[in-house]
Amino acid sequence: MMHPETEADLAEAIAGAGGPLRIVGGGTRGIGRPVAGEVLSLAGLAGITLYEPGALTLVARAGTPLAEVEAALAAEGQRLPFEPMDHRALLGTAGAPTIGGVVAVNASGPRRIQAGACRDSLIGVRFVDGRGDVIKNGGRVMKNVTGYDLVKLMAGSFGTIGVLSEVAFKVLPRPEMAATLRMEGLDDEAAVRVLCAALGSPFEVSGAAHVPGGPGVMIRVEGFAASVSYRVAQLRALLLPYGDVVVETEPEAVNAGWKRVRDVEAFAGRPGDVCRISVKPTDGPRAAAAIGAREVMYDWGGGLIWALVPEGRDIRPALAGIGGHATLIRAGAETRAARPVFPPEPAPLAAISAGLRAQFDPRGILNPGLMG
Amino acid sequence: MQMPDPNPAVLSKKARLVARFLSVLPADAVIHDETETRAYECDALTAYRCPPLCAVLPSSTAEVSAILRICHEEGVPVVPRGSGTSLAGGALPTADSVILGVARMNDVLETDYRNRFIRVQTGRTNLSVTGAVEEEDFFYAPDPSSQLACAIAGNIAMNSGGAHCLKYGVTTNNLLGVTLVLMDGTVVEIGGAHLDAGGLDLLGVICGSEGQLGVVTEATLRILRKPEGARPVLIGYDSSEVAGQCVSDIIKAGVLPVAIEFMDRPCIRATEAFAHAGYPDCEALLIVEVEGAADEITEQLDLITAIARRHNPVELRESGSAEESARIWLGRKSAFGAMGQINDYICLDGTIPVSALPHVLKRIAEMSAEYGLGVGNVFHAGDGNMHPLILFDANKPGDLEKCEAFGAEILKLCVEVGGCLTGEHGVGIEKRDLMGTQFTAADMEAQLRVKDVFDPQWLLNPAKVFPLALTAGRRAA
Numbered sequence: 012m013m014h015p016e017t018e019a020d021l022a023e024a025i026a027g028a029g030g031p032l033r034i035v036g037g038g039t040r041g042i043g044r045p046v047a048g049e050v051l052s053l054a055g056l057a058g059i060t061l062y063e064p065g066a067l068t069l070v071a072r073a074g075t076p077l078a079e080v081e082a083a084l085a086a087e088g089q090r091l092p093f094e095p096m097d098h099r100a101l102l103g104t105a106g107a108p109t110i111g112g113v114v115a116v117n118a119s120g121p122r123r124i125q126a127g128a129c130r131d132s133l134i135g136v137r138f139v140d141g142r143g144d145v146i147k148n149g150g151r152v153m154k155n156v157t158g159y160d161l162v163k164l165m166a167g168s169f170g171t172i173g174v175l176s177e178v179a180f181k182v183l184p185r186p187e188m189a190a191t192l193r194m195e196g197l198d199d200e201a202a203v204r205v206l207c208a209a210l211g212s213p214f215e216v217s218g219a220a221h222v223p224g225g226p227g228v229m230i231r232v233e234g235f236a237a238s239v240s241y242r243v244a245q246l247r248a249l250l251l252p253y254g255d256v257v258v259e260t261e262p263e264a265v266n267a268g269w270k271r272v273r274d275v276e277a278f279a280g281r282p283g284d285v286c287r288i289s290v291k292p293t294d295g296p297r298a299a300a301a302i303g304a305r306e307v308m309y310d311w312g313g314g315l316i317w318a319l320v321p322e323g324r325d326i327r328p329a330l331a332g333i334g335g336h337a338t339l340i341r342a343g344a345e346t347r348a349a350r351p352v353f354p355p356e357p358a359p360l361a362a363i364s365a366g367l368r369a370q371f372d373p374r375g376i377l378n379p380g381l382m383g
Numbered sequence: 384m385q386m387p388d389p390n391p392a393v394l395s396k397k398a399r400l401v402a403r404f405l406s407v408l409p410a411d412a413v414i415h416d417e418t419e420t421r422a423y424e425c426d427a428l429t430a431y432r433c434p435p436l437c438a439v440l441p442s443s444t445a446e447v448s449a450i451l452r453i454c455h456e457e458g459v460p461v462v463p464r465g466s467g468t469s470l471a472g473g474a475l476p477t478a479d480s481v482i483l484g485v486a487r488m489n490d491v492l493e494t495d496y497r498n499r500f501i502r503v504q505t506g507r508t509n510l511s512v513t514g515a516v517e518e519e520d521f522f523y524a525p526d527p528s529s530q531l532a533c534a535i536a537g538n539i540a541m542n543s544g545g546a547h548c549l550k551y552g553v554t555t556n557n558l559l560g561v562t563l564v565l566m567d568g569t570v571v572e573i574g575g576a577h578l579d580a581g582g583l584d585l586l587g588v589i590c591g592s593e594g595q596l597g598v599v600t601e602a603t604l605r606i607l608r609k610p611e612g613a614r615p616v617l618i619g620y621d622s623s624e625v626a627g628q629c630v631s632d633i634i635k636a637g638v639l640p641v642a643i644e645f646m647d648r649p650c651i652r653a654t655e656a657f658a659h660a661g662y663p664d665c666e667a668l669l670i671v672e673v674e675g676a677a678d679e680i681t682e683q684l685d686l687i688t689a690i691a692r693r694h695n696p697v698e699l700r701e702s703g704s705a706e707e708s709a710r711i712w713l714g715r716k717s718a719f720g721a722m723g724q725i726n727d728y729i730c731l732d733g734t735i736p737v738s739a740l741p742h743v744l745k746r747i748a749e750m751s752a753e754y755g756l757g758v759g760n761v762f763h764a765g766d767g768n769m770h771p772l773i774l775f776d777a778n779k780p781g782d783l784e785k786c787e788a789f790g791a792e793i794l795k796l797c798v799e800v801g802g803c804l805t806g807e808h809g810v811g812i813e814k815r816d817l818m819g820t821q822f823t824a825a826d827m828e829a830q831l832r833v834k835d836v837f838d839p840q841w842l843l844n845p846a847k848v849f850p851l852a853l854t855a856g857r858r859a860a
Contacts, residue, residue: 065631066737066767088637117579128579130587131556144825152734154553154768154806156542156591157821158848159830163555163587167580184637207497213608238679291498291576314578336581354581359571364583366836382582
């Protein structure tokens with residue numbers, strides 16, 4: 012196992028690698044095709060290198076534990092805007108998630124609909140490509156159009172373009188208060204209508220989920236206390252024609268409810284494969300019905316479907332004709348080896364993706380085959 | 384500003400090219416007469432001009448594809464053009480290039496309020512996207528100052544921002560999908576009405592690539608419901624350091640204003656003489672705007688004004704009506720015009736960490752004295768995106784060159800303090816030769832490799848973004 016402690020060590024390790032590398036941060040997000048290769052751990056490349064609360068900017072080495080980043084932000088009343096998912100419960104993994112791992116999988120939670128995904132808050136990266144060259148892109152300022160945006164390319168590239176050594180974020184103030192409006196007993200179509208109505212209102216909804224058989228429709232507003240109560244009242248009036256509305260404001264209950272959605276806790280420890288499907292929100296119920304899932308839950312206003320399906324089932328044929336894409340997040344190694352984990356791309360785009368990997372990793376040693 | 388010498392082989396086959404274009408486009412969409420091609424000789428960086436070989440104005444993705452296929456076969460450089468409002472020379476032609484203008488492609492293709500997106504042809508102007516949805520109280524968030532004229536195509540090429548991006552993000556954060564035509568004419572769809580990429584985030588790479596990777600003909604854009612209201616407060620200080628501290632304190636207090644604008648004394652004086660907005664004559668002026676319902680606005684403004692008062696402002700004026708709001712914004716919105724009344728100017732676009740503001744303003748003032756050229760500073764303070772306006776006299780020999788040298792010094796300073804060369808205008812030709820101050824050879828090589836993948840022959844907008852010496856081998860190949 013390679014365990015570099017500086018960026019220079021990392022570059023040297025990759026330049027001198029004799030074969031495929033399996034890149035690991037905290038090792039909690041084992042998504043993708045199984046990779047055979049020597050483990051390259053980023054855990055030693057840790058520490059927050061810059062944090063300016065007044066400029067809403069934080070920079071950290073890739074191996075920094077996410078918990079350390081979140082604690083530093085909390086101490087200043089701030090947070091990562093995109094509410095990164097913790098995959099441990101769903102995937103049955105242990106260990107400490109790292110900030111680099113968050114970026115590598117573009118982990119984004121319920122607040123994605125309002126604050127953007129991880130890629131939208133990411134303002135700079137440093138990484139080592141497959142040749143062993145250290146490359147930086149973006150920086151520490153939140154408006155930057157100098158040269159191509161490789162920051163976005165790195166977010167969600169699962170270590171197949173380069174190995175992150177440092178990441179920079181725009182962060183946001185942590186709100187004074189949050190509240191959840193809940194509606195039970197709605198079918199999926201009605202639930203998505205409610206979510207669309209809430210998201211189409213001017214009341215700055217920061218979470219819009221539907222957990223059938225569980226809490227049902229969940230709508231979150233955050234901000235200063237007076238503003239939250241105003242918007243809760245307005246939303247309640249807006250949604251009452253669709254059914255009864257329960258309002259939850261107790262902080263621990265509100266947080267726990269959204270953590271369950273964020274981490275897809277409902278499917279943790281239960282048999283079956285788990286798919287993550289991104290569609291146009293109003294296509295959500297149709298997509299969910301088409302795949303014949305054992306159970307589904309919706310986030311992102313209906314546009315993100317988490318589906319628990321029988322082991323080994325290929326859901327993609329059933330989604331033909333519905334736009335969007337599906338990723339196999341949890342499945343046995345056999346299924347992940349046999350079937351594309353990530354959505355197959357049309358030929359011209361597949362050629363571009365392959366071309367980019369060939370440019371950045373000409374020897375094909377960085378998590379080879381992980382994304383297909 | 385150096386541009387590559389035109390390729391004589393391309394110049395000599397103009398007649399054949401025009402004939403081929405006319406075989407796929409109507410006659411009025413192919414502009415080849417030498418007096419008419421002059422209309423495309425520059426963009427908003429007017430100091431540099433060169434008429435193209437010809438200009439084509441397609442009306443559909445299929446026509447764009449046909450044109451690119453021809454240019455690809457013939458080995459002819461293509462310069463994509465939206466509305467030609469680039470301040471960086473992004474749409475500046477070379478004599479051997481074809482201008483591909485998308486101005487005729489301005490249809491709304493789909494509007495979906497439930498799913499909160501609009502799909503448009505990219506020749507449509509930024510403001511008319513909002514115009515298409517405001518009847519239902521929706522809007523498109525990115526709002527570059529040129530929004531009346533600038534096209535979505537150019538917004539995507541440059542990843543444009545605007546005054547309100549502190550809250551809503553820039554183009555890349557509001558772009559859901561594109562129809563992209565590659566240099567060989569292949570049409571691809573990237574993204575759509577759903578969120579985020581299933582594989583590599585190619586949409587994120589396309590946005591901000593300055594028309595060098597492909598031509599975006601259609602775009603799916605996120606639209607948002609308009610806030611119930613908005614109201615600004617004007618705050619004047621006798622020191623830019625204190626104003627910078629006030630901005631930092633506001634942000635740390637947990638308020639996220641939709642805009643925080645900053646103007647310095649030279650800029651305030653120029654706008655006062657021009658627009659008579661009633662601004663105080665002070666060292667630094669902030670305009671902070673917040674959004675929401677009436678009570679929400681009041682709560683946020685109370686918090687902001689309490690912070691502002693702790694720093695002893697020379698003036699603090701909270702808007703109480705739509706009229707007062709318009710008056711507060713009047714000077715800021717007239718700033719560029721006001722500076723233009725005094726003299727010619729170039730507008731810079733570097734971004735700095737907010738904490739470096741006082742140091743950078745002090746250095747700019749010192750350099751202004753050294754160069755003997757006046758500067759006014761107006762910028763988006765919340766995100767550190769500066770717009771120093773350097774005054775010069777275009778009729779005075781050598782003044783432009785002096786002005787550009789001064790501008791380059793300011794941009795180098797921005798990089799030195801941890802910022803970047805351009806926050807929202809793009810590199811174009813203007814900042815091309817400064818790229819080496821921000822990036823190492825390996826940093827730039829990584830970007831060039833991306834272009835190698837999308838456009839292996841280097842025909843799309845080839846003389847932009849990167850130092851010419853660095854791309855010479857690739858362009859000649």
